[in-house]
Amino acid sequence: MNTHLQLDERGRLRHLLTLEGLPREHLLELLDRAESFAGAGDNRSKKHPLLHGRTVVNLFFEPSTRTRTTFEIAAKRLSADVINLQVDASSTSKGETLLDTLKTLEAMQVDLFVVRHQASGAAHFFAAHAGPGVAVLNAGDGRHAHPTQALLDVFTIRRHRPDFRKLTVAIVGDVLHSRVARSDIHALHTFGVREIRVVAPRTLIPAGIETLGVRVCHTLQAGLTGADIVMLLRLQKERMVGAFLPSTAEFHRDFGLTAERLAKLAPEALLMHPGPINRGVEIGGELAYGAPSLILEQVSHGIAVRMAAMAMIIHDRNPVAKGRRTR
Numbered sequence: 001m002n003t004h005l006q007l008d009e010r011g012r013l014r015h016l017l018t019l020e021g022l023p024r025e026h027l028l029e030l031l032d033r034a035e036s037f038a039g040a041g042d043n044r045s046k047k048h049p050l051l052h053g054r055t056v057v058n059l060f061f062e063p064s065t066r067t068r069t070t071f072e073i074a075a076k077r078l079s080a081d082v083i084n085l086q087v088d089a090s091s092t093s094k095g096e097t098l099l100d101t102l103k104t105l106e107a108m109q110v111d112l113f114v115v116r117h118q119a120s121g122a123a124h125f126f127a128a129h130a131g132p133g134v135a136v137l138n139a140g141d142g143r144h145a146h147p148t149q150a151l152l153d154v155f156t157i158r159r160h161r162p163d164f165r166k167l168t169v170a171i172v173g174d175v176l177h178s179r180v181a182r183s184d185i186h187a188l189h190t191f192g193v194r195e196i197r198v199v200a201p202r203t204l205i206p207a208g209i210e211t212l213g214v215r216v217c218h219t220l221q222a223g224l225t226g227a228d229i230v231m232l233l234r235l236q237k238e239r240m241v242g243a244f245l246p247s248t249a250e251f252h253r254d255f256g257l258t259a260e261r262l263a264k265l266a267p268e269a270l271l272m273h274p275g276p277i278n279r280g281v282e283i284g285g286e287l288a289y290g291a292p293s294l295i296l297e298q299v300s301h302g303i304a305v306r307m308a309a310m311a312m313i314i315h316d317r318n319p320v321a322k323g324r325r326t327r
């Protein structure tokens, strides 16, 4: 996929499609910007006028709870008009249909499309066909990328463990089907994390993943020992065609994380999960909330991170003069 599509001729963020190949300065700027929106405490009362008069369309072809809602809240906090289109995946296909959707909505003077789609590359397709004043933000495409999730993950890590170069991060579970894992690996590398491990049964590790600079582990013991951060992934049954596992019970027996296992293998580690969690499968229910889990913090940080991404893409490239759009 053309990773340069997301930068304009001056190297500024034009679309946000993937973290692969995105310069460190952009990632840092996104995190710092998010920090300014998150503030020290309650930021609920703060409305920012940055996107006043702009229109954001949430175009979700796949289900979503956290991502869609936090994008909506983020856009509203920036004073944008927000439209949510919950597209029934079965009534859409590829190619022209997507293009027609894009062109139809564009004709309504949309400024930003936030796109989630089951096909890897869908957000790139939108970006490649979007008009000059229209931006695209990838909210998860197939198994490929979920850039704002990875940004909120590194944002959350930075708040607790700011020295990335000292960290060992273990990503545990269904790596094969996970766009979150891919985006996290790119982000963690960009920030110079000491070691990234992927931990799963052989059937859930994509071929050639070592080329991304990760260490592959096939037991929790090997994967978790010495880890500072443990990121769990959901078993993505909706993307599994055929049998990847004998049973979820067996997966839980060998790879499910319980409080007892965590205390034994990585007692100092912080725990993360992008959600939704499958209790009793990849995570013991007792671990969901409360220390050392950062799961709810991740959700909250999604707002500030998505505000930062939208502000950079829409406002910074094309500020509104006296409340009027300039495109």
Ligand code: ASP
Pocket: 140, 146, 179, 180, 233, 234, 236, 274, 275, 276
């Ligand atoms: N919410 C994340 C995603 O959309 C992770 C998951 O669904 O398991 O990729």
